[in-house]
Each structure stands twice: as C-alpha cells, then as structure tokens.
Amino acid sequence: MRFLDLLTMSVNNLRRRKLRTALTVLGVIIGVASVVIMVSLGIGLNALMLEQYASYGDMTTVTVYSNSYYGGSDSENPEAEFLTDEVIKQFERLDHVESVSPMLSTYVIMKQGAYETNVSITGVSREYLEKIPLAEGQVPEGDEMKLIYGNMIIQRFRNSKTGAGYWDTGELADIDYMNKPMFVIFDVNAYYQSQGGGENQTKPPKKYMINAAGVVEGGITDYNNYCYSVYTDVESLKTMLKQIFKKNPIPDQPTNKKGKPYPYFIYEQAIVFVDDMANVTDVQQTLIDMGYQADSQMQWIEQSQQTYDMIQLVLGGIGAISLFVAAIGIANTMMMSIYERTKEIGVIKVLGCDMGNIRNMFLIESGFIGFMGGVIGLIISFTVSYIMNNYLGIGQIMMGVEGDISRIPLWLAASAIGFAILVGMVAGFFPSLRAMKLSPLAAIRNE
Amino acid sequence: MDEVKVPDTRESVALRERIPIIEVKNLYKIYRVGETKVYALGGVDFTMYKGEFCAIVGPSGSGKSTLLNMLAGLEKPSKGEIIIDKVHIEKMKENELVAFRRARVGFIFQSYNLLKTLNAVENVALPLSFRGMPRRKRNEIAKKYLKLVGLEKQMNHMANAMSGGQQQRVGIARALAVKPRIIFADEPTGNLDSKTTMEILKLMKRIVREQNQTLVMVTHDNHLASFADRQFHIVDGKIFKIEECHHEEEEEIK
Numbered sequence: 281m282r283f284l285d286l287l288t289m290s291v292n293n294l295r296r297r298k299l300r301t302a303l304t305v306l307g308v309i310i311g312v313a314s315v316v317i318m319v320s321l322g323i324g325l326n327a328l329m330l331e332q333y334a335s336y337g338d339m340t341t342v343t344v345y346s347n348s349y350y351g352g353s354d355s356e357n358p359e360a361e362f363l364t365d366e367v368i369k370q371f372e373r374l375d376h377v378e379s380v381s382p383m384l385s386t387y388v389i390m391k392q393g394a395y396e397t398n399v400s401i402t403g404v405s406r407e408y409l410e411k412i413p414l415a416e417g418q419v420p421e422g423d424e425m426k427l428i429y430g431n432m433i434i435q436r437f438r439n440s441k442t443g444a445g446y447w448d449t450g451e452l453a454d455i456d457y458m459n460k461p462m463f464v465i466f467d468v469n470a471y472y473q474s475q476g477g478g479e480n481q482t483k484p485p486k487k488y489m490i491n492a493a494g495v496v497e498g499g500i501t502d503y504n505n506y507c508y509s510v511y512t513d514v515e516s517l518k519t520m521l522k523q524i525f526k527k528n529p530i531p532d533q534p535t536n537k538k539g540k541p542y543p544y545f546i547y548e549q550a551i552v553f554v555d556d557m558a559n560v561t562d563v564q565q566t567l568i569d570m571g572y573q574a575d576s577q578m579q580w581i582e583q584s585q586q587t588y589d590m591i592q593l594v595l596g597g598i599g600a601i602s603l604f605v606a607a608i609g610i611a612n613t614m615m616m617s618i619y620e621r622t623k624e625i626g627v628i629k630v631l632g633c634d635m636g637n638i639r640n641m642f643l644i645e646s647g648f649i650g651f652m653g654g655v656i657g658l659i660i661s662f663t664v665s666y667i668m669n670n671y672l673g674i675g676q677i678m679m680g681v682e683g684d685i686s687r688i689p690l691w692l693a694a695s696a697i698g699f700a701i702l703v704g705m706v707a708g709f710f711p712s713l714r715a716m717k718l719s720p721l722a723a724i725r726n727e
Numbered sequence: 728m729d730e731v732k733v734p735d736t737r738e739s740v741a742l743r744e745r746i747p748i749i750e751v752k753n754l755y756k757i758y759r760v761g762e763t764k765v766y767a768l769g770g771v772d773f774t775m776y777k778g779e780f781c782a783i784v785g786p787s788g789s790g791k792s793t794l795l796n797m798l799a800g801l802e803k804p805s806k807g808e809i810i811i812d813k814v815h816i817e818k819m820k821e822n823e824l825v826a827f828r829r830a831r832v833g834f835i836f837q838s839y840n841l842l843k844t845l846n847a848v849e850n851v852a853l854p855l856s857f858r859g860m861p862r863r864k865r866n867e868i869a870k871k872y873l874k875l876v877g878l879e880k881q882m883n884h885m886a887n888a889m890s891g892g893q894q895q896r897v898g899i900a901r902a903l904a905v906k907p908r909i910i911f912a913d914e915p916t917g918n919l920d921s922k923t924t925m926e927i928l929k930l931m932k933r934i935v936r937e938q939n940q941t942l943v944m945v946t947h948d949n950h951l952a953s954f955a956d957r958q959f960h961i962v963d964g965k966i967f968k969i970e971e972c973h974h975e976e977e978e979e980i981k
Contacts, residue, residue: 281859282859285856292845293844295844623840624840624842627836628857629825631829631834631854632826632832632858632905633825633857634822634825634826635825637857719801721796724792724796724836
C-alpha cells in the first residue's frame with residue numbers, strides 16, 4: 281500500500297471524529313507548549329547570564345597573579361614565583377594559549393590645566409591594546425609612550441585649587457585628551473615631599489608630557505572592562521621607568537630581602553588569552569598547577585551554568601509531565617478508536633490489507649495527532665515567548681538585565697515537533713499492534 | 728448423494744474438462760467449550776471447480792459459515808487439508824493468508840461492510856489500493872465495475888447514503904474489482920428484500936459466468952441455493968448431500 285494512501289486513510293479517520301481528535305490534540309498542544317516554553321526559559325536565563333558575564337570582561341581570558349608579588353608567599357625562594365618576561369614566554373608556549381600580556385602598573389599623578397588626578401598607568405602588550413575598542417585615536421605605533429584613556433577616567437579629575445571633583449560638583453573636568461598634552465608625574469613620593477612645605481621641602485620631581493593615543497569607547501557612565509584604566513604599551517612604560525628611576529627602586533616593584541630592587545621587571549598580573557571558551561578551565565588549571573593564582577570568568581560561569589542546568593532540568597521536567605499525560609491521552613484515544621473500528625479493521629483484513637499496513641495506518645494516525653499538537657503547540661510557544669519578552673519584562677525583573685528571557689532556537693522548535701510526533705507514535709504503538717492482531721472474523725459477524 | 732445427469736450443452740462440456748480450484752480433504756474444526764468438544768465440522772471432503780457457482784446450504788449452526796471462513800483463510804482448521812489453486816492454505820501464517828486473499832479472493836458480506844468514510848468509487852478501489860495500485864488507475868477500474876453492477880449514477884455517493892441493494896452492488900463490485908479466482912459470499916442477500924435478493928443473485932451469477940470465476944455462496948435458504956450449479960447441503964458439520972441443478976433454471980432466472 282502506498283504511503284500517500286495510508287496517510288489519506290489515517291487523516292480521514294481522524295476527521296471522522298473531529299471533537300475527539302481535537303481534544304487529544306489539545307492535550308499534546310499543552311504538553312508541547314509547556315515543554316518548549318520551559319526549555320526556552322532555561323535557555324534564555326543561561327544566555328542572559330552569559331551576556332551579563334561577557335559585559336564584565338572577556339570570557340576567554342585568564343588573569344594570573346603571583347603570590348610572591350604581594351609578599352603573601354611562604355616560599356623560601358619568592359623569586360621563582362615572580363611573573364617575569366621569562367615566565368610570560370613560558371605561558372605563551374602552553375596549549376590553547378593565543379597570547380599573553382603582562383600587566384605592569386605604576387601609580388602616577390596626571391595634570392592638565394587646572395585639573396589633576398591620581399591614577400594608575402597599566403602597561404600591557406600590543407595584542408592586549410589591540411583588543412580595546414577605541415572611540416577615537418588608535419593603538420600607539422613606535423617606541424614613544426602614549427596613553428589610552430578609559431572612558432570613565434575623566435570623572436576622577438578634580439580642580440587642583442579647590443580640590444572639588446565631579447562627584448562634588450557634578451561638573452566634568454575640562455579635559456581634552458587628544459589635543460592637549462597631559463603632564464605626568466611618575467615619582468609620586470618625591471612630589472608629595474615637595475608639596476609638604478617646611479624644612480623637608482625638596483625639589484619637585486620632573487613632569488613628563490605624554491600624548492594620548494586614544495580613548496576607550498563608551499560614554500562617561502558606561503561601564504566596561506577598560507573604562508577605569510589608563511593603558512600603554514608595556515615596553516614603552518618599562519623604558520620610561522628605567523629612564524626616570526635609573527638605579528633607584530621603582531615604586532610598586534618588589535625588593536629582595538636586603539631591600540634592593542631586582543635587576544628585572546616583575547609584573548603584578550598577566551593576562552592569558554585562550555583560543556576558545558571551552559579551554560579556559562583547562563588552561564586555568566594548568567596555571568594553578570604551575571604555582572600561580574589564576575582567575576577567569578569561566579569558573580563563575582561554570583558554577584552558574586550548573587545552577588541553570590538544574591533549573592532547566594526542573595522546568596523541562598514539569599513540561600514533560602504534561603506531555604506524558606498527553607501521551608496517555610493519545611493512547612486512550614487510539615484504543616477507543618480501535619474498539620470502535622474492530623469491524624472495519626476486520627473488513628480490510630478480509631479484503632487483503634497487509635498487517636503491517638494496518639499497524640502503520642494507526643501509527644500514522646497517532647503520529648499525526650502528535651504532529652498537529654506539535655505544530656500548534658509551537659505556534660503558541662512562540663506567541664507566549666514573544667509576549668514574555670516584549671510586554672512583561674520578566675528578564676528585567678529576574679536578572680536585572682535587558683534581554684530576552686525566553687528563547688526558542690531553531691533546534692528546539694524542530695526537535696519539539698519531532699518529539700511530539702515520536703510521543704504520538706510511541707503512545708500509538710501498542711494500540712496499533714492490537715489493531716494489527718484483531719481477528720478478521722469480526723468482519724463476518726453480523727450485527 | 729444425488730448425482731443428476733446433465734445433458735450435453737456448451738457448459739456441461741466445459742464442466743467435463745473441469746479444473747479443480749478448491750479441494751477440501753477430511754476437514755475438521757473442533758471448538759472446546761469447557762470440557763466438551765464441539766465438532767463444528769466433522770470430516771468434510773469435496774472439490775469445487777473453476778467457473779462453478781456453488782452454494783453451501785444448511786440451517787444455522789450447521790457449520791456452513793465455519794467452512795466458508797476456513798476456505799477464505801479467516802479461521803484455521805483443526806485438522807485436514809484445504810488446497811486452493813494448488814496451494815495449501817491450512818498451514819499458512821496470518822500475514823501469508825492476508826497476502827493470499829489479496830491476490831486471489833473476493834469477498835461479499837451479508838452486511839455489505841463498506842467503509843463509511845469512503846464513497847462508492849473509493850470503496851471499490853480499496854482492495855486495489857492494498858495492492859499498491861496508483862489512485863487514478865484504481866479509480867478507473869472501480870468505475871468500470873460500478874457500471875457493470877448498474878451504479879453509474881451513485882458513484883460518488885457515500886456508503887451510508889445508499890440503499891441496501893445499492894450497497895450490496897458496491898460490495899459485489901468491490902469483490903470483482905480485484906479480478907479474483909474465487910469469490911466468497913456469506914449470505915449476500917440476507918439483509919435484502921425478496922425483489923432485491925433476486926436482482927443481486929442474478930447479477931452475481933451473470934458476472935461470474937461472464938468472467939469465468941468461481942463463486943461460493945453460503946445461505947440458509949434452499950430456494951436461493953437452487954440457483955447454484957451445485958448445492959452442498961451441510962448438516963451438523965457434515966456434508967449431507969451434493970445436488971447438481973438443471974441449468975434450465977438458470978435460463979429461467981435470466
């Protein structure tokens with residue numbers, strides 16, 4: 281028997297009992313819609329969380345600290361754990377590591393016109409600089425030291441005469457990074473000594489005029505990963521510091537037991553760029569095994585993800601229960617239908633309808649119930665999802681971030697319909713076997 | 728048993744070189760009711776030939792329907808052999824029996840048993856669809872047979888929008904459409920009035936003659952049975968007598 285003929289017969293039979301078919305389909309609709317909506321909420325929550333973490337910073341980076349840098353190490357030989365150029369090169373050779381940027385911070389005072397501020401300049405690698413989204417300017421070329429300003433730094437400048445800043449007056453400092461030079465004082469201690477007055481007053485340290493290379497993208501209140509820092513190329517910063525401090529100890533650099541500086545630079549942090557999110561945890565563990573402290577967003581994400589997986593499982597389970605009830609409904613409907621059609625099944629058996637065809641006819645019937653329920657249930661799911669995302673603002677309430685709380689990806693839509701058909705056919709399987717085995721003698725019996 | 732000599736006519740010549748199509752040997756059907764055995768059929772032997780119109784006659788409970796069911800492969804015999812078209816069917820599995828019926832057997836029911844969701848043409852075409860015939864071709868055949876049974880005007884009527892006689896004509900067309908070697912009819916006129924009964928009977932006989940098919944009809948009515956070429960009288964599960972009829976009667980009903 282041709283598939284099309286089978287399908288026509290099955291659909292005809294469903295049309296014969298419209299109300300009963302509709303009620304059974306309604307069960308499947310509710311089941312499918314609840315599963316899809318529940319799973320879409322789970323997916324939405326998870327995606328919102330990832331988006332939230334992504335806004336805090338790059339998810340493929342691992343930040344490495346050295347215990348010894350802050351004197352926190354009990355090690356006999358703290359030098360071995362310092363983050364030096366040597367160690368950075370070692371990190372770069374690790375699997376899945378794309379590049380490594382050292383982080384060298386130095387605390388400075390910046391002045392432009394009537395305004396000044398205390399701020400850290402962070403020296404990073406060129407690869408790191410290139411990842412920073414700039415509103416204007418570009419990554420500095422050549423050896424000359426140039427600065428990239430975070431978009432919120434401007435808030436920190438205060439009037440040097442009144443001492444009032446943005447937080448006191450609500451007025452932004454009149455700073456032009458790109459067109460006016462910035463005067464930077466590196467030897468902060470010497471500067472404060474010179475300001476102290478009295479007998480100990482010393483000559484103020486030299487001010488350096490340093491040009492800006494760019495400004496980080498974003499308004500002055502838009503938080504991002506780079507908004508509160510001033511960046512420069514680490515090599516140019518090192519050159520500058522050596523030039524300024526010569527043989528004297530550089531502030532913020534550790535000293536040995538005798539209080540003497542080391543002959544090389546020691547970084548407080550290193551940023552390791554990993555090729556893929558999936559490898560972040562492995563790289564992080566490797567770094568920890570090497571004796572460093574390593575942090576990444578991934579560890580938080582993984583924890584949250586486990587929580588959300590749980591939530592999704594529970595939500596999906598609740599949906600699955602209603603789908604299960606729907607499946608029982610299908611089985612019941614098919615059973616009823618077979619009892620009613622005992623004679624008819626007998627007749628087609630007498631007329632030579634293959635037993636497999638009889639079974640398939642009923643399987644198609646129950647599968648079709650599942651299919652209709654799946655399609656309509658999906659339409660309802662999309663509608664409900666749309667309403668939740670656009671009118672109720674549930675995402676805002678639950679997560680405190682903008683974004684769609686309910687997401688139905690294509691795979692979910694497709695598998696919902698596939699699954700509904702499958703549920704229908706599984707529910708119809710035993711009834712269809714029963715139909716297949718019915719005796720043809722039923723046809724002969726006279727009413 | 729009464730064997731009546733037939734005069735030499737065209738048909739009796741054909742009968743002499745007759746080809747057996749149904750052979751039944753020592754057929755038993757035993758039902759168990761509690762401890763007691765009930766012999767629905769207790770040892771039946773006979774042969775039916777190609778192109779013959781046979782009637783199985785007997786009172787209710789005589790085992791005639793059981794016999795028909797076993798000939799059509801709807802019930803399994805307890806003992807004995809059934810050879811149809813040189814094939815033993817008593818040992819076939821159910822799906823083989825279905826295939827056997829699909830290929831060789833047409834069936835006419837007492838209560839017509841048309842599918843209510845289908846119209847006349849679709850009902851006649853139904854057994855052809857079981858053979859995987861495409862819709863257009865099988866509908867053509869179905870229309871041809873509906874014309875043959877005189878239902879040109881009712882082709883698109885739904886099954887339950889027709890009278891009993893019309894429904895049975897559809898039933899006959901359905902049995903014929905598959906071009907079966909054998910047609911089984913189980914009390915085909917049992918639900919019809921006497922006038923329609925005669926029409927249906929004549930129709931069946933005419934068509935079976937034209938197409939040289941074998942018709943096996945079960946009935947409890949001796950009068951109806953007398954239209955058959957041979958009557959198998961069955962009482963209490965045994966063949967009581969086989970009666971061969973004069974074919975003048977056939978002329979009469981024509």
